[in-house]
Amino acid sequence: MAPKADSQSAGAVAAADASSQFSMDPVFHILKVVPYSFLRPPRLRLKIPSVSLPSAMTVFSLVLLTYFMVVSGFVYDVIVEPPGIGSTQDPATGAVRPVVFLPGRVNGQYIIEGLSSGFMFVLGGIGIVLLDLALDKNRARSVKVSYAIAGISSVVIAYVMTTLFIRIKIPGYLR
Amino acid sequence: MSNSYTSDILKPFKLKTKQQELLIRVLILCLVYILAFITRLFSVLRYESMIHEFDPYFNYRTTLYVTQHGFYDFWNWFDYESWYPLGRIVGGTLYPGLMVTAALIYRLLHFLRFAVHIREVCVLTAPFFASNTTLVAYFFGKEIWDSGAGLVAAILIAVCPGYISRSVAGSYDNEGVAIFALLFTFYLFVKAVNTGSLAWGLASAFGYFYMVSAWGGYVFIINLIPLYVLVLLITGRYSMRLYVAYNCLYILGMLLAMQIRFVGFQHVQSGEHMAAMGVFFLMQVFYFLDWVKHMLSDTNLFQEFLRITVTCAVAVGGIALGVGMASGYISPWTGRFYSLLDPTYAKDHIPIIASVSEHQPTAWSSFMFDFHILLFLFPAGLYFCFKRLSDATIFIVMYGLTSMYFAGVMVRLILVATPAVCLISAIAVSATVKNLTVLLRSKTKVAQIGSTKGTSSAKASSKASLDQSQPFQKNGAMALLFGAFYLLSRYATHCTWVTSEAYSSPSIVLAARGAHGNRVIFDDYREAYFWLRQNTPLDAKVMSWWDYGYQITAMGNRTVIVDNNTWNNTHIATVGRAMSSYEDEAYEIIRSLDVDYVLVVFGGVTGYSSDDINKFLWMVRIGGGVFPVIKEPDYLVNGEYRIDKGAAPKMLNCLMYKLSYYRFGEMMTEYGKPPGYDRARGVEIGNKDIKLEHLEEAFTTSNWIVRIYKVKPPNNRW
Numbered sequence: 001m002a003p004k005a006d007s008q009s010a011g012a013v014a015a016a017d018a019s020s021q022f023s024m025d026p027v028f029h030i031l032k033v034v035p036y037s038f039l040r041p042p043r044l045r046l047k048i049p050s051v052s053l054p055s056a057m058t059v060f061s062l063v064l065l066t067y068f069m070v071v072s073g074f075v076y077d078v079i080v081e082p083p084g085i086g087s088t089q090d091p092a093t094g095a096v097r098p099v100v101f102l103p104g105r106v107n108g109q110y111i112i113e114g115l116s117s118g119f120m121f122v123l124g125g126i127g128i129v130l131l132d133l134a135l136d137k138n139r140a141r142s143v144k145v146s147y148a149i150a151g152i153s154s155v156v157i158a159y160v161m162t163t164l165f166i167r168i169k170i171p172g173y174l175r
Numbered sequence: 176m177s178n179s180y181t182s183d184i185l186k187p188f189k190l191k192t193k194q195q196e197l198l199i200r201v202l203i204l205c206l207v208y209i210l211a212f213i214t215r216l217f218s219v220l221r222y223e224s225m226i227h228e229f230d231p232y233f234n235y236r237t238t239l240y241v242t243q244h245g246f247y248d249f250w251n252w253f254d255y256e257s258w259y260p261l262g263r264i265v266g267g268t269l270y271p272g273l274m275v276t277a278a279l280i281y282r283l284l285h286f287l288r289f290a291v292h293i294r295e296v297c298v299l300t301a302p303f304f305a306s307n308t309t310l311v312a313y314f315f316g317k318e319i320w321d322s323g324a325g326l327v328a329a330i331l332i333a334v335c336p337g338y339i340s341r342s343v344a345g346s347y348d349n350e351g352v353a354i355f356a357l358l359f360t361f362y363l364f365v366k367a368v369n370t371g372s373l374a375w376g377l378a379s380a381f382g383y384f385y386m387v388s389a390w391g392g393y394v395f396i397i398n399l400i401p402l403y404v405l406v407l408l409i410t411g412r413y414s415m416r417l418y419v420a421y422n423c424l425y426i427l428g429m430l431l432a433m434q435i436r437f438v439g440f441q442h443v444q445s446g447e448h449m450a451a452m453g454v455f456f457l458m459q460v461f462y463f464l465d466w467v468k469h470m471l472s473d474t475n476l477f478q479e480f481l482r483i484t485v486t487c488a489v490a491v492g493g494i495a496l497g498v499g500m501a502s503g504y505i506s507p508w509t510g511r512f513y514s515l516l517d518p519t520y521a522k523d524h525i526p527i528i529a530s531v532s533e534h535q536p537t538a539w540s541s542f543m544f545d546f547h548i549l550l551f552l553f554p555a556g557l558y559f560c561f562k563r564l565s566d567a568t569i570f571i572v573m574y575g576l577t578s579m580y581f582a583g584v585m586v587r588l589i590l591v592a593t594p595a596v597c598l599i600s601a602i603a604v605s606a607t608v609k610n611l612t613v614l615l616r617s618k619t620k621v622a623q624i625g626s627t628k629g630t631s632s633a634k635a636s637s638k639a640s641l642d643q644s645q646p647f648q649k650n651g652a653m654a655l656l657f658g659a660f661y662l663l664s665r666y667a668t669h670c671t672w673v674t675s676e677a678y679s680s681p682s683i684v685l686a687a688r689g690a691h692g693n694r695v696i697f698d699d700y701r702e703a704y705f706w707l708r709q710n711t712p713l714d715a716k717v718m719s720w721w722d723y724g725y726q727i728t729a730m731g732n733r734t735v736i737v738d739n740n741t742w743n744n745t746h747i748a749t750v751g752r753a754m755s756s757y758e759d760e761a762y763e764i765i766r767s768l769d770v771d772y773v774l775v776v777f778g779g780v781t782g783y784s785s786d787d788i789n790k791f792l793w794m795v796r797i798g799g800g801v802f803p804v805i806k807e808p809d810y811l812v813n814g815e816y817r818i819d820k821g822a823a824p825k826m827l828n829c830l831m832y833k834l835s836y837y838r839f840g841e842m843m844t845e846y847g848k849p850p851g852y853d854r855a856r857g858v859e860i861g862n863k864d865i866k867l868e869h870l871e872e873a874f875t876t877s878n879w880i881v882r883i884y885k886v887k888p889p890n891n892r893w
Binding site (some may be wrong): 059067109117122125127129148162 | 576610
């Protein structure tokens with residue numbers, strides 16, 4: 001294999017030499033003279049990796065991940081550093097009970113409650129996306145039906161859970 | 176027979192479908208316009224037509240000055256009544272857009288012989304501009320997607336609590352006008368990019384000028400638009416339309432923005448505006464390369480030329496930026512905007528910025544409170560935008576993502592994110608509803624499918640099942656439409672509840688529920704300011720914490736030492752030091768500042784929790800930041816902030832404590848509790864026997880919320 005590769009690369013070098021006659025690049029000409037007239041460059045088979053733009057849906061999934069982090073209050077968690085979950089002492093028995101939702105303020109949270117609410121929001125969004133995919137004509141009917149059922153149930157669950165969370169968090173909600 | 180008779184009468188009124196559609200659209204927009212206005216009127220109906228909060232009082236005072244003295248006197252105004260003894264150059268340190276707009280509306284109404292007071296115009300400016308924003312949202316939605324999305328966007332933004340929070344009637348602040356200007360500029364720019372017309376580019380430059388004159392948040396525009404142009408260039412969407420639109424906006428907008436004295440030369444000197452300049456030069460390089468490619472026929476030659484040019488351009492740009500920053504000509508990012516990129520910066524370095532409650536990062540419940548179901552519709556709308564990428568949808572996606580990130584960093588910026596979230600959600604609603612209604616209106620296509628698929632028995636059975644599925648699909652689509660309608664109605668209910676309960680409080684008038692469930696109103700602030708206005712000499716100087724400065728100057732008409740502008744940190748630290756020292760040291764500082772009256776806010780009798788004792792630690796921190804003699808641990812016990820018997824001795828004897836709790840030790844505040852029980856902190860105070868040596872009590876309001884003390888002259892020598 002080695003001699004054949006050698007001759008191929010030699011041919012490639014020869015072809016490159018032929019085209020480089022027309023190069024306008026001054027740096028290339030300087031380099032041709034100064035080190036590489038007496039130094040012999042090694043024969044490598046490296047290629048510059050080609051960078052291509054990612055597809056729209058890849059970008060969309062990254063965006064969804066970022067949205068989940070922002071809406072869960074990630075910046076709040078980093079700066080204020082609340083505990084993962086709160087605790088309160090039961091006045092009667094003295095046992096320590098966990099408290100999931102930070103009471104008293106609208107703009108305050110524990111880490112876990114932020115993450116679970118953020119997950120519900122993203123679930124609702126994905127539900128609507130699934131509904132749109134279900135109405136796409138070019139799929140098998142069973143796939144469309146399962147997308148539709150998944151989409152509707154996601155939206156319903158997300159909305160119900162989110163309303164429940166906000167009712168727990170703000171006791172006077174809608175009263 | 177009667178049918179044709181009635182149809183003959185109604186014939187001149189029968190409209191074609193296009194006209195019917197236009198009529199429906201106009202009706203909807205009119206209703207939305209009225210809705211956006213009236214949903215912001217809760218506090219005017221409950222209390223009275225007055226200005227809310229703190230900052231709007233300064234805006235009101237300056238608007239009063241404009242209407243009384245004219246524009247040139249206002250532009251050159253030096254205010255000696257605030258920041259005594261430094262004064263404030265008002266003309267050069269504010270954004271005049273809001274005041275000039277209100278003054279113009281006032282002049283117009285007087286020209287039409289409606290003799291309204293300027294206060295009414297100021298109170299209702301924000302709802303008026305909110306209604307205009309809904310119209311702009313409609314046109315913007317039409318530009319990005321279609322007119323259905325535009326209508327939904329108008330409806331969503333009319334009631335969205337994120338926007339209502341800063342634009343209720345009475346909230347006479349820059350943001351009320353600025354959000355309108357922001358959306359208007361963005362709409363004009365996207366229109367310019369879509370059409371490539373110079374006229375729209377010129378309009379967008381003037382829209383940008385209005386935004387710069389209205390709010391400091393214009394920095395968002397001048398960074399988002401270059402970022403957007405960069406993204407278009409990277410995704411290969413460079414076009415002549417983009418070139419014309421961006422160049423027109425940048426050059427004309429920059430020149431117009433320099434007319435505002437507060438902005439000055441920042442567009443060429445400040446680090447925050449350098450992105451726009453960099454992208455401007457990059458656009459010229461792109462145009463040049465495009466022209467060379469057009470002239471050159473040899474592609475190899477062009478590739479070489481391309482490589483050299485891009486390398487040179489990037490190198491020259493980098494060197495220029497480096498020289499500019501090193502020589503100090505280009506200033507680095509200011510603390511306020513730098514803390515948006517690095518949120519931990521303000522906490523460690525700038526306590527004044529960190530102390531404002533609006534600058535805290537956002538928790539999930541604030542998002543839910545301000546957006547409700549828009550949080551579900553936002554990712555769905557992003558999906559639809561990514562499905563149909565165009566210049567306009569790329570813009571709205573970028574606006575939505577950047578503004579949501581900033582909204583996560585600072586609660587106050589949820590306001591900037593609201594138009595983007597409403598627009599993107601409107602796209603989701605419009606696209607979903609369109610899909611569902613297409614299903615509802617589809618005629619049965621069984622016959623065609625049967626003929627194309629062939630005539631085998633399996634196909635025949637599928638034909639039958641398709642026949643069965645059509646009404647099922649129609650029912651399903653109907654059910655889903657009802658579900659969507661239900662969700663949107665829950666959104667409207669939520670928004671109205673939030674507006675009524677949370678965002679319609681004037682803050683200067685406090686309300687609470689009495690023992691029998693009746694509403695009790697505390698009007699102590701205005702009581703104290705009017706006492707100051709009527710019972711103190713005209714040149715009296717009042718020292719208080721900076722929160723109340725604007726209100727004292729506007730309503731009390733007296734000179735203050737520090738106010739909400741917070742431009743001089745050392746001056747504020749001096750006041751903080753005076754409040755946290757013992758009475759003798761504080762008296763020296765008070766004499767050096769020439770103060771006649773000291774004003775404190777105290778919530779112990781009513782349970783009001785935003786009083787000066789709760790803000791006291793910030794006074795210590797800010798004072799200690801400049802004068803190391805004030806140390807925060809001196810006021811804490813084991814890291815805990817207490818004011819009862821176990822509190823630190825320095826805390827129990829500092830000026831703020833004495834002024835808040837003077838004569839409070841004899842007061843019975845709650846049934847069954849000892850005298851001197853502080854209802855806001857929930858404890859009995861530690862030091863009840865307070866004697867003041869250098870100050871005497873001048874006035875305490877009826878609910879003890881505002882307390883004013885007179886500074887006694889120094890003792891005679893003998």
